[in-house]
Each structure stands twice: as structure tokens, then as C-alpha cells.
Amino acid sequence: MSAFAQLPGVAGQSTSPPAARPGRYRLLPYLLLLPGVAWLFLFFALPLAQLAAASLYDPNGSLSTGYTMTWAFGNYPAALQAYWPQFGRSFRYAGTALVLALLMGYPLAYVIACKAGRWRNLLLVCVVAPMFTSFLVRTLAWKTILSDHGWLVGLLRDVHLLGPDGRLLATPVAVVLGLTYNFLPFLVLPLYASLERLDHRLVEASRDLYASRWQTFRRVTLPLSRPGLIAGTLLFFIPATGDYINAELLGTPNEYMIGNVIDSAFLVRLDYPQGAALSFLLISAILAVVFGYLRRAGEDVR
């Protein structure tokens, strides 16, 4: 703790090079890490370890008799066998939503960062503004928008994109649209941050060297925005895969995702080993996808 008292000194002595007094600051990085590490340990590592343990409990245990540790690795294949359709669906929906979000989000971030001029701050506020209300309220609002007797469905019926009895609510379309909408800001903001720092001289240079607009985008803008793109897609994809609110409110049982199953395992069916096993399967599946993606996409970022 005493090192924190020295913190103002760091600012005060900024003229003298830090390398001159190495001993004094050696502990500082660790102390700065301490709150974050303690937080992660208490609220992430410990619960995760507990979850890992719970996923191996005796599946025949119950609330009144308790659960004993039997290293029941069979919980994993059993859970996967029972709920693989929901697993597949989660990745399919999140993937589709990601593509939609990229198609909308990239141009949006690009315009805000490079072309918006004095409107930039206003546009940024517009991207963030929905986050001022709760996730749940926003999703409930979508129920009104997509309502069977709402103007949107009416319009789509009039132009024959939907049959006379067609609907949006309670279909996969509604769930994917909900996911796209709810997580879009997580994609746009990191993208904006990296596009905003884009060095426009490079773009000009590319044009001077007779690259077409498309070539400039593909060879200059896109690679330079890659860190934001990677961060944005991850921030979008990971929560979207585990989401269950959109499927719950905008879908039907046939659209339920793995999050709904985990929710029901823990709260309704009280099958803790299965719920824990499913959670771990989800975590590992997402980690596998993320690592695969980072290997391919992230290799020349650093």
C-alpha cells in the first residue's frame, strides 16, 4: 500500500527518467495489478473453479440429499447429446447476427470516424444512447416493433415479402434481428476507435499510386482497422452466443439457444451438474472459436 503514496511523486518527477531509480518502482506494476487481480480471483476464478467442480458432481444427486463429487465426466457427453441442437443454433444465430452487424456496423463506424465532421459526436451518442435503457426494456420494445399487427409486419405483407398470415415475432428472424440490434454498439465502438486513428495520408498515398477505391479499402483501410474489427467481432460474438433473452422474448421453444437451456438447468430443473457441464461446454466452444479466429485474423496485427 505504501507505494500508492508515491504515485503523485511519479507525476512530479516526470522530468527525471524512470530508469534512473529502478528499485523504487519495481513493485509498482504489481500493486497496480492487485485490485484487478483480486477482483478477477474472487468473482471469476473462484466461481469458475466451483462451476468446474459442479460439472463433475454425481448426476443422481439432488437438492435434499446434496451432491457428491464423483468425477462424473459422463455429464459432458450426456449434456451434449441432449442439447446439441441448441448449441448449434446458438452459434448459427450469433454468426448470422454478426454478419448482419458487420454489414451495418462497418459503414456506420467508417462514416462516423471519417466523414461525419461536426456530426460525429451526435452520431456517437446515437450509437450509445440505447444503452442508457436496460437490455430487457430494449428487447421488449422490439416485441412492439415486430408485433403481428404492427406497421412493420403490415408493410411487409403489403409488399408481399410476408404472406398474408406471415409474422416476424416468434421466428428465427426476430431472434437474429434482436441479437444484431442489442450487440451492435459493441461492434461499432471498437471499430470506430481504430478507424478514427486511421492515418489519412496513407489512403491518399494509395490513391496517388493509382489504386482504385476498392483496392485502397481492401489493402489500406481494412488492414489498418483490423484491431478494432477483431475486438468488435469478439465483443459482439461472445455475448451473442450465450444470450438467452432474445430467444426467450422474441422466439419460440424452437428458437431457444443454449443460454435458455442453462437457465432452465440451474433455476427450473435444478440439475446443477448438467447446467455446469453445459456452461463449460459453451465456454470451451467459444474459446475454440475465438482462438481459431485470432490465429487466422490476428496474425499480423501485432
Next chain:
Amino acid sequence: MRRALRPLTRRALLTGTVGAAALLATGGTLAGCGIPGAQQTGAGCVSEDLSGTEKKLAFSNWPQYLDVDEDDESKRPSLDSFVRASGIEVTYTEDVNDNNEFFGKVQHQLSACQSTGRDLIVLSDWMVARMIRLGWIQQLDQANLPNVAANLLPSLRDRPFDVGNELAVPWQSGFAGLAYNGRVAREIRSVDELLTRPDLKGRVTALTEMSDTMGLLLLSNGHDPTDFTTAQFDDALDKLRKAVDSGQIRRFTGNDYAPDLARGNIAACIGWSGDIIQLGFADDRIRFVTPDTGVMIWSDNMVVPRKATHKANAEALIDHYYDPAVAAQLAAYVNYICPVQGAQEEMEKIDPELAANPLIFPDDAMLATARGFMALDEQQERAYETRFQQVIGA
């Protein structure tokens, strides 16, 4: 600053290793212990009653389940009259939104015999049955409940999970039956119609509460929900599965079917009587239907959890609500079935129309067709609930 931090990256490896080792060690420790059983007994988990010295009561209930003053929403006439008469200070919290969710909230305290900070909780039949099974509920002192003994509806006495009426007292009851919106659909008469009529396809919801949905389906097959076999349950479940697979049923819901029904997004549903009466006030073409095959009756019950320290105060409040005049005051606001005999006469003075409503004061013939759901043991509950959840999608 960058240079000062640089050495950390190498050391991070070391720290990481130590951290991982610590994690594994924790994992190993946790792995050793498992989760202890949650069963409690009165002797093993003694609750002290401080009502004699502390004039306090913490009461947890569902939202919009207590009358409020029309002019001032912060006033709750029936509760305020209790506070005035008894001098007991009531902390009223609307923190029960869902039986399962609430169970998740209090299970860690109750399974470890710790106080939940609540003296009186209102929960549905099957959840109360589960908590009684786990030994989490305190026995009530009959001597403190003269109004309950005198006025509780006979059909709600000696229920399978509480023979002798010593543990749970109904707060309100209700029917689970069918409902439809006459603006978007023709009248509906039976569960079979709900599950098969082509014009309702994709515009039907059912309840996530297994006892209500499955109870109505069992009845529609001519079976008795108070006493059914596994084969009969499976028959009913197959019927439900067909309706889900064909896309007839759009969703399974809690209370949230009500706005969808009002908007016409859904045309018909399995729903609760009180909700539909309230929707009916705004739009008289939304109607509740008791299917010919029979209707389900359920109650939300007041229970005193273990380690609650104001049991006698809680009993005083329970008894207050079994005064017919108070019960009528409450029923006029919430519109569910009033479990108190004599309240109908009191209701005549408040609102004769409500007093004549068979969904608030059902007659004997109606009560005779109404069924509760069989009391399940833990294994049955889990087996049935798992299969039901698989059909409803999770």
C-alpha cells in the same frame, strides 16, 4: 512508464503459473467437498421468535398483489389497517417475481439454516410443497389463527402437501384455464381446440408452470391431475409435443402472455383467471374460458421460512387477512379467487358486480370441476419437470 512495466511480461509467466497452480489447488479443494444436502428439520434448525419484543414484520410478496389506494399509490388500505390495529411495523417488499427465481435467491440461506431476512413469503403451491419437503418452513400456531380456522374455503383445506393446515395458508387462489381475444379469434371451448384448430396456428401460448399446463392437458385426456400415472403424464406430454412441433404453440410464458393477448399477437392461450379478468375490464372481448373437461385451481400461499424471527407477528397478519371484510377489500383489487368464506357478502357492499363474478367467488359446482396438481416427491418432480422442459424447448 512503458519501460518500467516491460519486465512484467516475462514475470507474468511466472505469476501466471503460480496463479494457475493456486486455481488448480482451489479446484481440488472444492472438488473434494461437493454440495451438502439442503434438508432441514425443526430440531436441527431452531428458529427463535422475537415477536414479543420486536413489533416488526418483513413480508415478501408478488408485484401488484396487494390493494393500493386509488388516489395515493403509496397507501395500502388493508395493510395499513393491520399496522394501525396491531402496532406491528410491516416492511412490505414486492420481490417475488417468479417461483424458480425466488427459490434461487433464498436457497443458499435456507439450505444452510440461515435467516433470509424475511418473515412471511407468498409462493405457489408446488414451490411451497418443495420447501415443506426440504423442511424449510415453520409450523404455524393454530391458536393464533382463529379467522383462518373459521373462514378458509373447505376446498382449500388439507391439501396434499399440508394435511392439517399447519404450514401454509392461501393468500389468493386462481384458476388456470383458457382465454381468447374475441377481436382476432372465434370463441374457444376446449384444450383440444387450442392445440389443433388451424386458424389459431402460431398464435397460441401456454404456461411455463408445469402444473397448470400439464394439469389442463391431463384433464383434456380424461385423466385426473390430482392422481395420475407416468403413462398418463407421457400421453399428455405427447399431445403437447405435437402442438409444439406443428408450430401451433408459439411460446411458453409466465405472466407476460397478458400484453400479447391484449395486442392480438396471440389469439388464445392457457392463462390465469385474475389476469384475464383484468384484461377484460379494458377490453370486453378478452374472455376466460373454463374448459368442459375441467379447470385447474392453484393457490399462492403465505409461509414462514425457518430462522424468521417474527412468526407470531406473521400469524397476526395472516389472521388479519382472513377477516372477511379485509379479504373482500383485497379481492376487489386483485381479482383472483378469494379463499375466505364470508368475503362474498362483504364484497356486495364494495362492488356487487365483482361479488357475482364466478371467477372471484366460484360456486360449489365450479369448485367441484376444479382440480389441483398431484403432490410430487423430489424424484418425480425432477423427472416430470425435465421431460416437460424438453418439450417446452429448454
